[in-house]
Amino acid sequence: MSKHDLKKYWRTNITYVLSLLAIWFFVSFGLGILGRMFWWAQQGSIYVFVILIFVYVFLMNRLDKKYEVNEE
Amino acid sequence: MDSLQIWTFVIVGLTFALYVGIAIWSRAATTKEFYVADGGVSPLANGMATAADWMSAASFISMAGLISFMGYDGGVYLMGWTGGYVLLALLLAPYLRKFGQFTVPDFIGERYSTGRRFGKVNVARLVAIVCAVFVSFTYVVGQMKGVGVAFSRFLEVPFEWGVVMGIGIVFFYAVLGGMKGITYTQVAQYCVLMFAYLVPAIFISIQITGNPIPQLGLVGDFKAEGVSLLSKLNQLNVELGFSEYTSGNKSTIDVFFITAALMLGTAGLPHVIVRFFTVPRVRDARKSAGYALVFIALLYTTAPAVAAFARANLLDTVSNKEYASFPDWFGNWEDSDLLAWTDKNGDGKVQYLPGDAFVEKDDAGNKKGNKPLFVENARGQSGERSTSNPSDGANELYVDRDIMVLANPEIAELPDWVIALVVAGGLAAALSTAAGLLLVISTSISHDLLKKTFMPNITDKKELLYARIAAGVAVVCAGIAGLNPPGFVAEVVAFAFGLAASSFFPAILLGIFDKRTNMQGAIVGMVVGILFTASYIVYFKMANPELNSPENWLFGISPEGIGTIGMLLNLVLTLVISRLTPAPPADIQELIENIRIPRKG
Numbered sequence: 001m002s003k004h005d006l007k008k009y010w011r012t013n014i015t016y017v018l019s020l021l022a023i024w025f026f027v028s029f030g031l032g033i034l035g036r037m038f039w040w041a042q043q044g045s046i047y048v049f050v051i052l053i054f055v056y057v058f059l060m061n062r063l064d065k066k067y068e069v070n071e072e
Numbered sequence: 073m074d075s076l077q078i079w080t081f082v083i084v085g086l087t088f089a090l091y092v093g094i095a096i097w098s099r100a101a102t103t104k105e106f107y108v109a110d111g112g113v114s115p116l117a118n119g120m121a122t123a124a125d126w127m128s129a130a131s132f133i134s135m136a137g138l139i140s141f142m143g144y145d146g147g148v149y150l151m152g153w154t155g156g157y158v159l160l161a162l163l164l165a166p167y168l169r170k171f172g173q174f175t176v177p178d179f180i181g182e183r184y185s186t187g188r189r190f191g192k193v194n195v196a197r198l199v200a201i202v203c204a205v206f207v208s209f210t211y212v213v214g215q216m217k218g219v220g221v222a223f224s225r226f227l228e229v230p231f232e233w234g235v236v237m238g239i240g241i242v243f244f245y246a247v248l249g250g251m252k253g254i255t256y257t258q259v260a261q262y263c264v265l266m267f268a269y270l271v272p273a274i275f276i277s278i279q280i281t282g283n284p285i286p287q288l289g290l291v292g293d294f295k296a297e298g299v300s301l302l303s304k305l306n307q308l309n310v311e312l313g314f315s316e317y318t319s320g321n322k323s324t325i326d327v328f329f330i331t332a333a334l335m336l337g338t339a340g341l342p343h344v345i346v347r348f349f350t351v352p353r354v355r356d357a358r359k360s361a362g363y364a365l366v367f368i369a370l371l372y373t374t375a376p377a378v379a380a381f382a383r384a385n386l387l388d389t390v391s392n393k394e395y396a397s398f399p400d401w402f403g404n405w406e407d408s409d410l411l412a413w414t415d416k417n418g419d420g421k422v423q424y425l426p427g428d429a430f431v432e433k434d435d436a437g438n439k440k441g442n443k444p445l446f447v448e449n450a451r452g453q454s455g456e457r458s459t460s461n462p463s464d465g466a467n468e469l470y471v472d473r474d475i476m477v478l479a480n481p482e483i484a485e486l487p488d489w490v491i492a493l494v495v496a497g498g499l500a501a502a503l504s505t506a507a508g509l510l511l512v513i514s515t516s517i518s519h520d521l522l523k524k525t526f527m528p529n530i531t532d533k534k535e536l537l538y539a540r541i542a543a544g545v546a547v548v549c550a551g552i553a554g555l556n557p558p559g560f561v562a563e564v565v566a567f568a569f570g571l572a573a574s575s576f577f578p579a580i581l582l583g584i585f586d587k588r589t590n591m592q593g594a595i596v597g598m599v600v601g602i603l604f605t606a607s608y609i610v611y612f613k614m615a616n617p618e619l620n621s622p623e624n625w626l627f628g629i630s631p632e633g634i635g636t637i638g639m640l641l642n643l644v645l646t647l648v649i650s651r652l653t654p655a656p657p658a659d660i661q662e663l664i665e666n667i668r669i670p671r672k673g
Contacts, residue, residue: 020158028155036319041150045151047369053158054362
C-alpha cells in the first residue's frame, strides 16, 4: 500500500471510530447518566453497545477489502 | 444428607469432571499453545471464553443484589462493565492481534523499547510486568475466596477445604493446558453459568410480571396489582423512606466518573486483552469482541431485571407483615445467616427502613460493620433467630445482598436441582475468572520476566516448564492469600479497574494511535497514573476511612471513580513528555504503521 493510501485508510478508520464513539458516549454518559434515564442506564445503552461493535466490524471489513488489506 | 445436598454434589461433581476432561483433551505442548492457544481459537469460542473470563463470582452472585439496593445507581456497573468492550473492539483488540505476540507487557516492551531489545533491561516492559501482576493478583485472591465461600455454604465443607478444592481444580487445568485448556473450559463454564442464571430469572419473571422474558418483565406490570413494576418499586421505596428506585443516591458527577473508570479499566485489564491474541486473524479479533459482548449482555441485561423483581418481592413479602406469616425461604436463609430480623418495637411485624438494623463494634466501641451476630440456639418472641447487636435505628431487617440471586430459585418455588445448578454456576464464574488471571501472572513471569528480560537463551521446552511452574506457584499463592485475605485485598479488588485504567489504557491507546508517543512519556505516564490512583484509594479506603465522604473527595469523585482522573493524568503526561523528548526510532514508527493495517496491500 502506498503512503498516500495508508493515510486515507487510516483517516477513514478514525472517522468511523469517532462517529461510533460519539453514539457510545451519547447513549451511556448522555442519556443514561447526564439525563439520568433509568432504562438507558440499565438496559438501552447495553443493546446499543452490542450494535456498535457489529457495525464497526461490517464497516472495517468493507474498508479492508476496498484497500485490499483484507486477510484470507 | 438431604436431596438438595445430593443434587449439589452431583451437579458440581459433573461440571468439575467436564472441566478436567477438557483439560486432558487440550494439554499444551508448546509455549505458543500455552500462552495463546496457538492463535487458533474461533471468534465464537473466544467470545464465550472472554465472557466467562470476564464475569466473576461477583457478577454472578452479588451484582443483582447490589443493583437491587442501589436502584438507578447500579447502572454504573451495568454500563461500566459492558461499555468497555466498545473501547476494546474499536481501539485496542484488532491492533494488538495484528501485533501478534503473547502478552500486554510484550506490546508495551516492544513499542516502547529503546532499540536494544536484549542485554539491557527494558524499563517499559518491567513497569508493565509490575502493573499486570499487581492488578491481576489483587483480583484473583477475591475469586479464590469466592470459591471457598460457595463450597462452604452449599456443600457444608469447611471454608479452607473449599479453597483447597478450588486450588486443586484450577491447578490441574491451568498448569496442564495453559491458555488452550483455559479457553475450552471457559466455553463450558460460560454455558453452565448462563444456564444457571437464566432458569431462575425466567421463572421469577413469570411469577412477578407474567412475562417469561426478564428484560421485558422489567418494563412490564407488577402482576399482583396491575401497575407498572418500576412505579410500584418507586412507590414502595418512597413510602419506606428510601430514595426512588429509578433515581438513586449518588451525585451525577460521581456516577459519571465511576462508569468511566470501569469502562476504561475493562479495556485495560490484561486478562481480557490477552484473549484477543488467541484468534487467528485481525477481523476475528473485531468480531470476537462483538460476540463476547453479546454473551456478557445476556447476563448484564438480565441482572437489573432480577434486581427489580427481587426488590419488589422482598418489600411486598416482608415489609410491615407479621413474621409468623412468612414463607419458608425466609427461615431457610435466616438459618444461613443471610437474613436477620430483630423486633425492636415488639409488634411482631417487620419494619424495613433505611439504615442498618445491626451494628458490629470493635473493642474501642467504634462501628466496624453491619452484620447481625446470632445467639446460638435461641429464638425470639415470634420464632425468629435471636441476635445480640441491634442498632439504635428503627430498621429491623438485615438482608445480605447475595441473597437476591441465591434465594431466587426458592422464592420461585423451583426444584432442588435448580438451586444446585446455581451453586455450580457461581463456582464456574469464580473458577473461569481465576484461571484467566493466573495465566496472566504466570505468563508475565515465565515469558516477560525470564525469557524476554533475564534468560533470553532458554529453549521453548524450558520456557514452557517455567510457565507451568509459575502457574503452579501463582495458584498456590493466590489460594493461600484467599485463605487469609490480607485486609487490603477485599478493599482493592473493586479498584483493580481504576488501576488498570490509569496504567495500561493510555499506554496501549497512544502506542497505536499516536506515533510521537515514546518510551519516556509512556513510562512516566504509567508510573504516575497508577501511583496517583493507588494513593487516592489507600488514603480514603485504608488510611483515613472516616474521611471517605463526598465533601472531602477531589471534585466530589469517590475512590471508585478516581481511576478516570488517573487515566487522564497519564494521558496528558504521556503526550506532553513525549513531545519534549526525542521521537521513537524509525523501526518503531514502522511497527506502528504495520499494526494499523490487517495485511500489507
